[in-house]
Amino acid sequence: xxHRLNARNRTITTIxxxxxxxxxxxxxxxxxxxxxxxxxxxxIAKTNLTERLAxxxxxxxxxxxxxxxxxxxxxxxxxxxxxxxxDQVSALTTAQASVQKNIDTYSxxxxxxxxxxxxxxxxxxxxxxxxxxxxxxAARTSxxxxxxxxxxxxxxxxxxxxxxxxxxxxxxxxxxxxxTTGTTE
Amino acid sequence: xxxxxxxxxxxxxxxxxxxxxxxxxPISPEDDAMLQAIEALEAxxxxxxxxxxxxxxxxxxxxxxxTPAPEPIPTPVITPAPVPTPLTVIEPTxxxxxxPTAPITPEPATAPTDPSSAIAAxxxxxxxTTTPKSTYQPFPKKKLGKKPLLIILAIILxxxxxVGGYFGWQYLQSQKTSPIVNGIDTSVPxxxxxxxxxSEASVNSTASDIENQVNSVDETEYKDETLSDAAxxx
Numbered sequence: 001x002x003h004r005l006n007a008r009n010r011t012i013t014t015i016x017x018x019x020x021x022x023x024x025x026x027x028x029x030x031x032x033x034x035x036x037x038x039x040x041x042x043x044i045a046k047t048n049l050t051e052r053l054a055x056x057x058x059x060x061x062x063x064x065x066x067x068x069x070x071x072x073x074x075x076x077x078x079x080x081x082x083x084x085x086x087d088q089v090s091a092l093t094t095a096q097a098s099v100q101k102n103i104d105t106y107s108x109x110x111x112x113x114x115x116x117x118x119x120x121x122x123x124x125x126x127x128x129x130x131x132x133x134x135x136x137x138a139a140r141t142s143x144x145x146x147x148x149x150x151x152x153x154x155x156x157x158x159x160x161x162x163x164x165x166x167x168x169x170x171x172x173x174x175x176x177x178x179x180t181t182g183t184t185e
Numbered sequence: 186x187x188x189x190x191x192x193x194x195x196x197x198x199x200x201x202x203x204x205x206x207x208x209x210x211p212i213s214p215e216d217d218a219m220l221q222a223i224e225a226l227e228a229x230x231x232x233x234x235x236x237x238x239x240x241x242x243x244x245x246x247x248x249x250x251x252t253p254a255p256e257p258i259p260t261p262v263i264t265p266a267p268v269p270t271p272l273t274v275i276e277p278t279x280x281x282x283x284x285p286t287a288p289i290t291p292e293p294a295t296a297p298t299d300p301s302s303a304i305a306a307x308x309x310x311x312x313x314t315t316t317p318k319s320t321y322q323p324f325p326k327k328k329l330g331k332k333p334l335l336i337i338l339a340i341i342l343x344x345x346x347x348v349g350g351y352f353g354w355q356y357l358q359s360q361k362t363s364p365i366v367n368g369i370d371t372s373v374p375x376x377x378x379x380x381x382x383x384s385e386a387s388v389n390s391t392a393s394d395i396e397n398q399v400n401s402v403d404e405t406e407y408k409d410e411t412l413s414d415a416a417x418x419x
């Protein structure tokens with residue numbers, strides 16, 4: 001009888017020990033596993049951020065070239081219109097100035113975005129793992145602003161510059177037809 | 186073969202031993218040509234390698250020639266060489282009294298009694314005659330001028346131009362065919378050369394060019410998806 005009681009107590013003790021050990025150990029293991037996973041994600045994210053940074057730098061260069069070319073064409077037209085005493089030259093100059101302002105804003109936004117990408121891509125995943133998420137969050141915010149600025153540039157060119165140029169073309173057409181009607185009359 | 190018979194030394198020796206009595210007359214052109222041919226043959230046989238010929242001739246005149254012409258310098262050999270030959274030839278001097286003309290003197294000089302001795306005497310005079318004839322070359326050397334060098338340089342130049350032109354053309358083609366960078370057309374549309382400057386058509390063309398450029402600008406790199414979790418952590 002006594003032997004049977006001793007065996008029972010021993011079993012209970014073992015079960016209690018296992019339960020306590022599980023309660024104590026499992027969370028720490030889980031935490032370590034999560035940390036390892038986070039570090040691995042950090043490394044992957046840094047690689048992708050570095051690639052993204054290169055793409056954005058290239059895109060910024062291409063966009064700057066296109067914007068510069070457009071502004072140069074508008075500048076040529078403004079000079080021509082001034083020479084021909086076009087009475088709505090101000091429409092062209094206003095459109096050009098507005099577009100240039102938006103281009104400058106866009107350029108500043110792109111630079112800010114690239115800076116956030118640089119910051120996020122240079123995080124030490126071993127020591128400053130906690131700073132990765134804030135950095136990515138800042139990069140996402142800057143990305144949205146950059147996207148808006150790019151759209152603003154495109155919109156200003158489409159809605160201001162091109163109509164002003166077409167108005168100038170129309171005026172040129174009237175200037176060409178006016179002398180002929182005058183001579184026939 | 187007829188030529189061999191003409192230049193036969195026996196005939197020559199016969200004529201030397203029995204000279205005609207017309208020494209007061211100049212030698213006929215035929216004889217003169219024959220003599221020159223003989224001398225040319227002798228010179229060819231002597232000139233290339235005179236040294237082995239002298240010992241090969243066991244004839245008596247050889248020591249006669251060798252003794253006055255010791256090793257020292259070739260110039261002293263020349264002066265004594267003619268001395269023995271006139272001595273041997275002096276016998277027909279009575280003939281010379283009849284015709285003391287200049288062309289006759291060399292003829293008796295080469296008139297030893299024996300043909301072999303005559304050849305030996307002629308060989309002995311080798312050093313004397315080799316000096317002017319040593320410059321004779323049956324096959325004149327072809328001088329290599331600057332022509333081959335110029336040809337090689339021209340070939341190299343043409344090849345260089347060809348290779349340079351090829352790579353230059355490839356580079357120009359690559360520049361023309363790759364205006365799209367990162368999905369964006371960076372090429373600047375050319376103005377229509379047919380349109381006059383500052384005309385309605387040219388301005389409208391500029392407007393459409395700008396519109397195309399704006400529409401070709403790729404802004405997908407600024408989309409939010411580019412920094413999504415799926416894009417970052419995969």
